[in-house]
Every structure is written in C-alpha cells, then in structure tokens.
Amino acid sequence: MSEGERTDAESAADGLYERIAAYEGRSAATAGVGKDPVNLPMIRHWCEAMGDAHPAYEGPGAVAPPTMLQAWTMGGLSGHGDRSEAYDELFALLDGAGYTSVVATDCEQEYLRPLRPGDAITFDAVIESVSPRKTTKLGTGHFVTTRMDVRADGELAGTHRFRILKYAPAGRPSKTDRRPPEAAAAAPRRPRPVVNRDNAGFWEGVAAHRLLIQRCGDCASLRLPWLPGCAECGSPEWDTVEASGAGTVYSYVVMHHPPFPAFDPPYAVGLIELAEGVRMISNVVGVPYDKVRIGMPVRLEFLRVDEELELPVFRAGGEG
Amino acid sequence: MKPGEELPPLTIPITRTLIVAGAVASRDYQDVHHDAELAREKGSPDIFMNILTTNGLVGRYITDHFGPGAVLRRVAIRLGAPNYPGDTMTLTGTVTEVAGDTATVRVVGANDLGHHVTGTVTVTVEVAP
Numbered sequence: 001m002s003e004g005e006r007t008d009a010e011s012a013a014d015g016l017y018e019r020i021a022a023y024e025g026r027s028a029a030t031a032g033v034g035k036d037p038v039n040l041p042m043i044r045h046w047c048e049a050m051g052d053a054h055p056a057y058e059g060p061g062a063v064a065p066p067t068m069l070q071a072w073t074m075g076g077l078s079g080h081g082d083r084s085e086a087y088d089e090l091f092a093l094l095d096g097a098g099y100t101s102v103v104a105t106d107c108e109q110e111y112l113r114p115l116r117p118g119d120a121i122t123f124d125a126v127i128e129s130v131s132p133r134k135t136t137k138l139g140t141g142h143f144v145t146t147r148m149d150v151r152a153d154g155e156l157a158g159t160h161r162f163r164i165l166k167y168a169p170a171g172r173p174s175k176t177d178r179r180p181p182e183a184a185a186a187a188p189r190r191p192r193p194v195v196n197r198d199n200a201g202f203w204e205g206v207a208a209h210r211l212l213i214q215r216c217g218d219c220a221s222l223r224l225p226w227l228p229g230c231a232e233c234g235s236p237e238w239d240t241v242e243a244s245g246a247g248t249v250y251s252y253v254v255m256h257h258p259p260f261p262a263f264d265p266p267y268a269v270g271l272i273e274l275a276e277g278v279r280m281i282s283n284v285v286g287v288p289y290d291k292v293r294i295g296m297p298v299r300l301e302f303l304r305v306d307e308e309l310e311l312p313v314f315r316a317g318g319e320g
Numbered sequence: 321m322k323p324g325e326e327l328p329p330l331t332i333p334i335t336r337t338l339i340v341a342g343a344v345a346s347r348d349y350q351d352v353h354h355d356a357e358l359a360r361e362k363g364s365p366d367i368f369m370n371i372l373t374t375n376g377l378v379g380r381y382i383t384d385h386f387g388p389g390a391v392l393r394r395v396a397i398r399l400g401a402p403n404y405p406g407d408t409m410t411l412t413g414t415v416t417e418v419a420g421d422t423a424t425v426r427v428v429g430a431n432d433l434g435h436h437v438t439g440t441v442t443v444t445v446e447v448a449p
Contacts, residue, residue, distance in 0.1 A: 042345075049341035049373070051332075052380040055388045066392040067379035070372055074347035101362045102350070104371035108396035138363055169363030257401045257434035 016097050020130045020142060023090040027126055028146045032082030034072045034121025038064050038152070043117070046071065063114035069150055069158045070107070072121040087127065090144065094166040099141040106145075106163035112156055119152035128161070137258030141167025170261065188261030190305050199226040201240065209302050211243040211312050213278055224278040245300035246275040247314060249284060252292050268292040272314050280312075287316035321423050321445070327385045327413035332377060334369065334431065336405040342373025369403035374437050378427055381411045382441045386423070389446035393422065397439035407431045413441075421445050 036042060043064050047057050050065070057065050064072075075081065094100075115121075125148035133142055148160040195203050202225070205212035214223045216230040217237025229236050250273040259265045270284040270292060284292050285303070298314035305311055332338070343353035351358040353370045360366070378397055383390040403409055409431045417424040422444045429437040 046345045046376065049338070049345040050376040050380050052376065052383070054380070054383045054390070056383075056391070065376065065379060067372075067375045067395055068346070070375075071346040076347040077349050101352075103352070104399065106396075106398045107371050107375055108394075109375070110394045111392055114391075169361075 016093070017130075017132050017142075020090055020093055023086055023127050024129055025126065026086035027084040027124070028087040029080075029082045029123060029125040029148070030084055032073060032123040032125070034123070035074075035076060035078070036072070038072060038115045038117050038119040038121065040117050042071070043068070063116055066111040066114070066158070067109070068115070069109050069111065069160055070148075070162070072115070073123050073148065073150060073160075082123075087146075090127065090130070091166070094142060094144075098168040099166040101139070101141075101167050101169050102164050103138060103167070104162065104164050105143065106161070108161040110159045112158055113152070115152055115157055119157070122151045122154070123148050125149075134165075135260070136165060136167065137170070137260065138165070139167040139170035141165050190262045190309060192309065198228045202226045205240070205242075206302065206310055206312055211245065211274075211300055212240040213243055213274070213276055214238050215241050222276055222278050224274070224280050241276065243300060244275050247272045247298050247300065249273075249292060249294055249296040249298060249314075249316075250279055251294060252284065254289050254292075266290075270298070270314060272298060282311070283313045285313050285315050292316065321386075321415055321418055323415055323418055325415040327381070327415075327425065330381050330384065330411045332409045332411065334403045334405060334407045334409055336367065339367055339369045339373070339403070339405060342376065343370045346370060346372035346376070348372055364402065366404045369436075371397070371399055374399060374403070374429070377409075378411065378429065378437060378439055378441060381413065381427065382425060382443050385413070386443055386445045391444045391446065392441065393444055394442040395439065396441075397427075397437050399437055400435045401431060401433035403431055403436050404433075407433070409436055416440075421447070 040062060043057055043062060046065060046068055052065060056063055125146050128145040128147045131143035133140060143163055143165050145163045149156055150158045150160060193203065202212055214226050215238060216233060216235050217239060218235035219230060219233040221230055221232040223231060249270050251271040252268050254266050254268050256266045266289045268284050268289040270282055271279050272282050273279045284298060296316050298316050300312055301315050303311050303313045340354045348370045352362055352364055353367055356367050375395055375397055379392050379395055409429045411427060411429045413425045413427045415423050416426050422442060425441045427439050427441055428435055
C-alpha cells in the first residue's frame with residue numbers, strides 16, 4: 001500500500017540516492033560526434049526494418065525518418081566514446097549497488113529540421129534527473145533521464161529526452177511462463193504496510209478485526225487513512241469509531257501490467273465508500289475482476305495474507 | 321482531419337526478425353535485443369523490442385495514415401509491457417487536436433500483455449501542390 005514511501009525510505013537509508021541525485025544537471029555527453037554522417041544506406045536499412053515506405057525517405061531529395069534521430073548518435077558495437085565522466089561515474093555507482101541492467105522506458109523527441117544525407121551529426125546531453133529507488137516488474141532500480149540536443153552541420157535539428165531504468169533483475173522467469181509461478185517454493189510476499197505512531201492504532205484495530213475510522217476530537221469529522229491532524233479544522237485531537245463494515249464500490253481500476261511480485265494480475269483494486277462516508281482503497285473479493293461495478297454493495301472482511309499480515313478487504317455479493 | 325477522428329488500426333506481428341532488424345538498424349547492440357540467453361539472465365523471458373524500433377513503428381503508423389505529405393514534428397512515447405517474439409502489436413490512434421495543418425494524435429500499441437506503448441505524435445500534413 002505504500003510501495004513508494006517504503007522504497008524512498010530504503011534509498012535514504014543506504015545513502016545511494018543522495019549520491020546519485022548529485023549528478024542531476026551534469027553533462028552526459030559533450031561534443032559527441034555521430035559515427036556516420038546521415039546517409040542513404042542507413043536510412044534504407046531503417047525503413048526496411050520498420051516496413052516504412054514513406055516516399056520522403058527515398059529517392060533524390062530523401063530525408064531521414066525523423067524517428068531515426070537517436071540512431072545517428074548511437075555508439076554501436078564500438079561503444080560510446082562520447083559519454084562524459086559524470087555519466088560513467090553515475091552508471092558505476094548504480095552498477096556497484098547491483099543495478100546492473102538497463103531498459104529504456106520513455107523517449108520524447110522534437111524534430112526542428114529534416115536530416116539530409118551528408119549532414120554531420122554532433123550532440124550534447126545533460127543528466128536531467130535521477131529518481132528515488134522504484135520497484136517495477138523487471139526489478140528494483142533508479143530511473144535516469146537525459147536530454148540531448150542533436151545538431152546537423154552545427155545547426156540544432158532535434159531534441160531527444162530519454163529515460164532509462166537501471167535495475168537489479170528480479171529473477172529469471174522461464175521462457176514458457178512469463179509470469180512468476182504462484183506456487184514457487186519461495187513465493188514473493190505482499191509488501192508490508194508502513195506502521196508508524198500516526199497509524200499504529202489502525203493496524204491494532206485490523207489485528208482485532210475492527211476497522212477503525214479516526215474522528216476529530218473537535219469538529220467530529222471522520223477521516224481515513226489515519227493522519228495526525230484533522231484536514232477540516234486542523235485539530236490534533238481524535239478518537240475512533242468502528243466501521244459497521246457496510247460499503248459500496250465508489251470506483252475501481254483493474255491492474256493488468258506490470259505484475260508486481262506476490263500479485264497475480266488481472267485483479268481489481270477498489271475505492272470503497274464506507275457507510276460512514278469515508279473511502280478507502282482495498283481489494284474486492286468474491287467476484288471476478290471484470291464483474292466489479294461502481295455502486296456494487298460490499299461487506300468488510302479480514303483476509304489473512306500470511307502468518308504476519310492480515311488486511312481489510314471487501315466481499316461483493318449478498319447482504320452483509 | 322478533425323479532433324476525435326480515429327485512425328484505422330495497424331497490426332504488426334512481433335517476429336524475432338523484426339526485433340533484431342530494428343535493433344541493428346538503430347545501431348542498438350544491447351544483448352537483450354538479440355541474445356535470448358543473455359536476456360533471460362537479466363530477468364527477461366526472451367529478447368524484446370528496443371525503444372528505437374517502437375519509436376520508428378509509431379512514426380510509420382502516423383505517416384502511413386496521413387500520406388506522402390506527412391512530416392513528423394514530435395514523437396513522445398512511454399513503454400509498458402515488452403514486445404516479445406511471437407506476440408502481435410496493434411497500434412491505434414485518435415486525433416486529439418488540430419491546428420491548421422498540424423494534428424496531435426494519441427497513440428496506443430497493445431499486445432497480449434497489455435499496452436506496449438502509449439504516446440503522442442505531432443504531425444504536419446502538407447497538401448500536395
């Protein structure tokens with residue numbers, strides 16, 4: 001339920017994030033030179049691979065497909081001699097922390113002028129941002145975003161923002177099964193809730209099979225999730241009321257991708273409106289994921305996830 | 321072209337050949353795009369399409385539709401579920417904005433696992449003289 005907070009806290013604890021975030025704003029490549037000038041053979045090979053028959057990319061007066069922008073800056077098999085020391089250091093820090101794999105996630109390109117055969121390519125790039133630690137299907141790691149200016153014969157021809165995930169592989173799925181096997185000996189466990197002094201009472205309630213809503217000691221507004229102060233009047237005084245357990249599906253999403261460890265998509269995540277008027281995010285059980293509907297009545301129950309963890313969930317169907 | 325217009329879908333079989341040809345044509349020799357064994361060691365069940373190929377296919381989808389006068393001005397994509405060999409990707413697009421000869425198109429490429437790519441393309445369409 002608090003994946004982001006948990007991972008941020010871990011990153012802060014090991015000090016890695018502070019060190020890698022210091023690279024934001026530093027150069028990723030300075031005065032890089034494209035290994036080949038823009039040329040017809042590479043354009044043709046690209047169009048063959050993409051199945052692209054656009055007439056602008058062939059014959060006399062041909063221009064390069066704009067989406068080739070990054071291709072002209074690639075190091076190829078002989079590598080990136082143009083990368084800055086800062087970029088290499090950042091990668092070395094991430095490699096050293098076990099985040100040895102790379103996958104690209106985002107690419108944003110603007111094309112300012114066409115690239116024509118004979119254009120000499122040069123480029124500069126800056127490390128725009130480094131994310132806190134994130135957990136994805138592939139594994140845990142950090143996103144690194146760079147922004148590159150690409151020039152043709154010295155004139156700005158395009159910009160290229162690129163985001164990669166440097167990550168530690170989560171595992172080695174078999175070729176025949178793209179999803180982690182549910183019954184594996186060391187099945188991944190659902191994330192643990194973050195329990196702190198502000199919400200400990202909520203989890204004590206769950207342990208006693210009571211869903212406790214906070215009530216402001218001054219204005220009597222109800223609130224869930226638990227917070228140290230009242231969002232209505234700011235009062236730090238509070239007590240609790242026990243939810244009756246009746247509710248309706250206020251909204252929901254169906255998770256298909258990415259499949260996080262310990263979760264088996266597709267599954268529905270519901271925003272449940274309790275009879276008391278507050279809402280909470282939870283699982284809707286007792287009904288297939290594609291049969292969950294807004295307005296559906298649901299009833300609180302407690303799901304034992306494993307020997308340590310119990311969670312409030314909501315069962316659809318029937319009168320509670 | 322007008323806002324709300326839906327582009328006809330384009331279905332692309334994701335063959336091993338397409339993945340490798342796209343990687344090589346974009347000069348991307350990361351092993352995960354051509355070597356299945358090394359891809360598995362890195363946590364992937366097989367080789368998968370590189371982002372430059374996806375970018376090229378999204379651009380092609382747009383210019384195929386808008387014709388010989390189409391010029392790409394901006395392509396912004398985000399990758400989700402990987403394109404593995406044997407899968408099929410269906411690209412769909414909706415025109416979200418038109419200003420003069422320039423259209424903005426929201427593109428989604430879906431495969432068996434979900435959305436491989438979501439993105440926005442800005443294209444100028446020059447009318448033939």
